[in-house]
Structures are given as structure tokens and as C-alpha cells.
Amino acid sequence: MTNVDYSALIPNNVDLAGDRSLTRALERWHPQFIDWWLQMGPSGFQEAEVYLRTAVSVEPGGWAKFGFVKMPEYRWGILLAPAEPERKIPFGDHKGEPAWQEVPGEYRSLLRRLLVIQGDTEPASVEQQRSLGQTAPSLYDMRNLFQVNVEEARHLWAMAYLLHKYFGRDGRDEAEALLQRRSGDADRPRILGAFNEQTPDWLSFFMFTSFTDRDGNMQLGALAQSGFDPLSRTCRFMLTEEGHHMFVGKSGVERILERTCEAMIAAGISDPSNGDAVRDLGVFDLPTIQKKVNFHYSVSLDLFGSEISTNAANAFTAGIKGRFKERDIEDDHQLHAATYPVTRLLDGAIEEVEMPALNALNARLMDDYIADIGAVVEAWNKVITKNGIEFELTLPHRGFNRRIGEFRDAHVAPDGRVLSEVTWSAQRNSWLPTTDDLDYTLSLMQSEVEVGSYAGWIAPARGGIGGKPGVFEYVRLAS
Ligand SMILES: [Fe+2]
Numbered sequence: 001m002t003n004v005d006y007s008a009l010i011p012n013n014v015d016l017a018g019d020r021s022l023t024r025a026l027e028r029w030h031p032q033f034i035d036w037w038l039q040m041g042p043s044g045f046q047e048a049e050v051y052l053r054t055a056v057s058v059e060p061g062g063w064a065k066f067g068f069v070k071m072p073e074y075r076w077g078i079l080l081a082p083a084e085p086e087r088k089i090p091f092g093d094h095k096g097e098p099a100w101q102e103v104p105g106e107y108r109s110l111l112r113r114l115l116v117i118q119g120d121t122e123p124a125s126v127e128q129q130r131s132l133g134q135t136a137p138s139l140y141d142m143r144n145l146f147q148v149n150v151e152e153a154r155h156l157w158a159m160a161y162l163l164h165k166y167f168g169r170d171g172r173d174e175a176e177a178l179l180q181r182r183s184g185d186a187d188r189p190r191i192l193g194a195f196n197e198q199t200p201d202w203l204s205f206f207m208f209t210s211f212t213d214r215d216g217n218m219q220l221g222a223l224a225q226s227g228f229d230p231l232s233r234t235c236r237f238m239l240t241e242e243g244h245h246m247f248v249g250k251s252g253v254e255r256i257l258e259r260t261c262e263a264m265i266a267a268g269i270s271d272p273s274n275g276d277a278v279r280d281l282g283v284f285d286l287p288t289i290q291k292k293v294n295f296h297y298s299v300s301l302d303l304f305g306s307e308i309s310t311n312a313a314n315a316f317t318a319g320i321k322g323r324f325k326e327r328d329i330e331d332d333h334q335l336h337a338a339t340y341p342v343t344r345l346l347d348g349a350i351e352e353v354e355m356p357a358l359n360a361l362n363a364r365l366m367d368d369y370i371a372d373i374g375a376v377v378e379a380w381n382k383v384i385t386k387n388g389i390e391f392e393l394t395l396p397h398r399g400f401n402r403r404i405g406e407f408r409d410a411h412v413a414p415d416g417r418v419l420s421e422v423t424w425s426a427q428r429n430s431w432l433p434t435t436d437d438l439d440y441t442l443s444l445m446q447s448e449v450e451v452g453s454y455a456g457w458i459a460p461a462r463g464g465i466g467g468k469p470g471v472f473e474y475v476r477l478a479s
């Protein structure tokens, strides 16, 4: 069944109508979700009409339709990618057995935990971004923010559906708890650290969607391999939406760089390290952007968990969470005898060590991520070189500024030197954003709501969205 039933209160392609008790449970969850959205969703824009895409099918190609919607009336739906007939579990000890359509009892709590962790990130990012509408650099950017927000909320629906449908009473409790935790709250924070950080400004938002949504993309890619078929199908459809979130981030940073370079050239500034002179032009200086890269990269690496992890090994062996692009990898997909090189800190020195591949799955996913984000940074650097400015953005060493995993207790410089805490701390402000950097960033954040106008620190969008031109009233603000 691939058509989406939009006549139902909860649009879906999972035949909700055929399951009365599940429908009732979700209909009880629905008003709590709306309460959460009104409380924690985009602040000040609940009445605005936004040009949004809504998923109306799960077929590649024409899966979305665009139109003006007030966000609280958005049709959040439950959408699974089409079933692959005769799908087999692609990895782990159950490799080759038919994919599970029900939760295997022995893996119930493992699976529930993974769903809760993934599910928790979705509302968290909406909460982190809730004030950004008020300082949007254009209506185009504001629309993209809201698109990301409603889709993250749909991802919450996706996980809440799986919890409700397959986990009975404790699933319902977990789905409720997803609406009760709050990003950054001292008493009931979101589960993962990066999702309790603030996203107070648009540079942070573009970095977040570049770095952190890309982590999400890797995690979904690994869960899309799952032997638990409903999870696999759910994640496959979520990946379709994730592409846009990463586009928003990557192109946003590109446009910031474009504008910075343009302003530097116009003012005759050739030395990018002259941050103050560049700031006088009302744009972001390149060293500040580098510091933001350092911060968002290191915080996102922490999301992969410990490089060496028995939990990850167990989830793989169980057939619950695979590797990124599992099916493209040429090996036995069981890994009992395989090894994998892991960058470790041993006796104060950084070394690459062959480890049992099963225990190194988080390290491997992190490596895939590092390669993926490396290509993005390369694209950013092209903008700088194209403008003839000598400056290169780089990713810091993977051990830099880590809170979790191999390097959590180490003090690693961006270039990979292992330092003492004192030496590291003395240079912290040249590597990571300072209060002064954040104040400057905030000073640039002022909303620009004229149709087709952009704030002075970012270049215009290169094209429109959803069949509309670049100059278009993407958000009709409520009067
Ligand atoms: Fe998401």
C-alpha cells in the first residue's frame, strides 16, 4: 500500500483504519503532540501561512506536494517506504532469515531503546530552533527553517508510531515521555548532549543542519538496514526528507561564505585573519566560521557514542542496526573474524589500532560520517578559492573537544597534538567560539521579512523552492 490516506485524522499508509486500538492510542497522543508543538514549536509564527511541502506518497519522485499551510494544521503523517517483497535480514547472526514483521522478543528492550534515542532527537531539534523565526535573514530562509521543523516533528510521529504499534504499554509511556523531555532542561533534558545545546542564531542553525542532521542521516542509514522491517521502512522514508535538511545547512554556509568574500573584496581586505576589519563590514569573518566548524563537528562526533562499543556490537549481531550502506559492503556481514582500524588514545599517544570489527562499529560509522562531511567542507572551500581569498576551512582532529569516547579525557588540539589541560585551555578561545564571537553573531541577527530581501551577512538563495522563484513570499506573516 503506497497511497497515503489523507481523509483520516492521522494521514498514513499503514492502514491505521484497520487497527482500532492503535488508532485510539494515537488519537490520544495526537492532542498531546499538538500541545507540545504549540508550546515548543516555532515561537511567534503559529498563525503564519508557510509554503511547505507535505508528503502525499512514498514513491520516489512525486512524493511531496507544496502549498500554504499554518503549521499547527500541517498534516503530520505516518509514512513507511514500500515493503520489499521477501526481504531478508541483511547482516548479523540472523543474516538471510526473513525480515521480522514483529519485534523479536529477545531484542525487545534493545530495539525500544534505539527507537527512544532516535525519537528523542527529533522534537529536541525543533525545541532548539524555536526562536530562530524571529531573526530569519529572509522569508526564503524562514520557510526552510519551518520545513525542517515540521519534518522533524513528523520524524517524531514516525518513532511514536513504532513505539505505539509494537511495544504495548511501555511503548505508549515512552511516546509520552518524548513529549515531556525538553532540550536544555535541567530536570528532564533530552537524552543526547548535542540536543541540549542552544541553537540561538542562524550561523548555528546552518552548522547544525550541516553537521548534526548529517549525523542523523548516518544513524537513519544504519537503522534503515534493520532486520526489523517496520523500522527499516520508516527510516528509508525519513532519509528522503533528510536530504533537504542537509541542503539547507550546506547551502546556508555557502551563502554566508559568498557574502563574506564579496564584502572583503569590495573593501579591499585580503587578509582573512583581520577579523575586526571584516566584522566592521557587518559580515562573518572566516576565523569565526572556522571556530563554529570546530564546535559543531566535535559535538556531532560525540553523537556516535564510544568508538569501541559492545552495545553497537550487540545491535549488529542481533540484526537490529547495520552499517551505513550495509548492502554495498563486500564482506560476510557478520564480522565475527574481521578487524577494523580504530584511532585510539593509548598512553597519551594517538594510534591506529586493529580492533575486532564488531566492537568498532561506532568508529566505522564515524569514519563514514567524516568522509561525508569532508566533501561538504571541500564545497565550502571552493566558494572561498573561487573568490580568490587565501583561507581554508578544515575539520579538526577527531579527538578535539570530545566529551564521549576514546578522547573524552584527552586535550587534543585541532591539529591532533595531545596537550596538557593547561596548554589546551590557554588556546581554547582561538579554537572554539567565545562569548565575544557569540555576541557578534547575535548582533547580526535581525529579521528581514521584505519579499526577496536578505540580511546583509548572507548572499541571496540561488534558486527557489517547490517550483517557486527565488523572489517569492514564502511565508505570509499573520497581520
Ligand atoms: Fe529527523
Ligand SMILES: [Fe+2]
Pocket: 152, 213, 216, 242, 245
Ligand atoms: Fe533532519
